Amino acid sequence: MTPGPEVLGEQQGTGSETTAAIRILIADDHRLxxxxLKALISVTPGLQVVAEAQDGQEAVLMAERHSPDVIIMDIQMPVQSGLEASRHILARSPQIGILVVSMFDDDDNVFAAMQAGARGYLLKGSAPDELLRAVQAVALGEALFAPSIARRLIHYFSRPTRLPPTLLPELTEREREILSHIAQGETNPxxxxxxxxxxKTVRNHVTSIFSKLQVxxxxxAVLRAREAGL
Structure with a gap:
């Protein structure tokens, strides 16, 4: 039996009183x-899907229109990434809990999600009960991560403190590295x-770079990099 997700933080509320259903927005570009998720949530008491979005831009609009308690957010989506959408949403509605559910488990995406304000991070393929527990925890204001992600966070923060990057802070460390190679005239291969x-991974990073830099x-992209002193 696989371990459940790790919860960081104290639970708010006793759960003994009757509460309204947790209102959920699902933002993912894969319809299936x-x-x-809708099928799973529909048979779970206390949870309700109020809207869906198939890209980051639509997620921002649906969040503004429906004011959900929790957004289940993918990272890589067309038009606007889930991370960029999260930043826009939380700037206007900081009370909304963002739960990232992604196929990516690398450091860049995990820490970028945290920087964007996500309260939780699960991997696609997590057990249904883990996902439901994560939604409920995030709605209560807890921070919850898949066990493998939690171990990575603990390892990262146990290392000596290092200064955060100041050049193009909207990019992840890997994206800045790839952009520096692009600025030297190198091709994706x-x-x-x-x-x-x-x-394929490089292409995905380049797409993300273009989206974040709005180029x-x-x-x-090279011009923006040189203007920033990269």
Whole structure:
């Protein structure tokens, strides 16, 4: 039996009183995943799906329109990433709990999600009861992470303190590294070989860089990098 997700923080409320259903917005670009979550939540007392979004921009609009208690947020989505959407949403409605449910378990995405204000991080493929527990915990103001993510966080914060990066802070450390290679005129295959990554992973990072910097070409991205002193 796999261990349940780790809860960081104290539970708020006794749970003995009758409370309104937790209102949930599902933001994910995969329709089958959204439908599966809806089916799971529909048979769970105390939870209610009030809206869906298939990209980050739509998530921002749905959050503003429906004021959910919890948003189940994917990271990689078209139009606007889940991380960018989270920042926009929490800037206007800091009381909303963001629970990231993603297929990515690398440090860059985990810490970027935390920086964006997410209260929890689970991996797609987590057991249904783990997901439901995470939704309830995040609604109560707790921070909850999958066991593997929690161990990574503990290891990271047990290391000596290091200064946060100041150049292009909206990018992750890996994205800044890839952008620096792009600024040297390297192609995606060249970057992939140098960093020991797949070309698909590099392409995904480049797409994320373009989205965060709000540029549409490598030349514009390079210009932004040089202006920032990267």
């Amino acid at each position: 995943f959204r439908e599966g 060249q970057v992939a070989r140098k960093l020991d990554l797949s070309e 549409s070409s490598r030349a514009e």
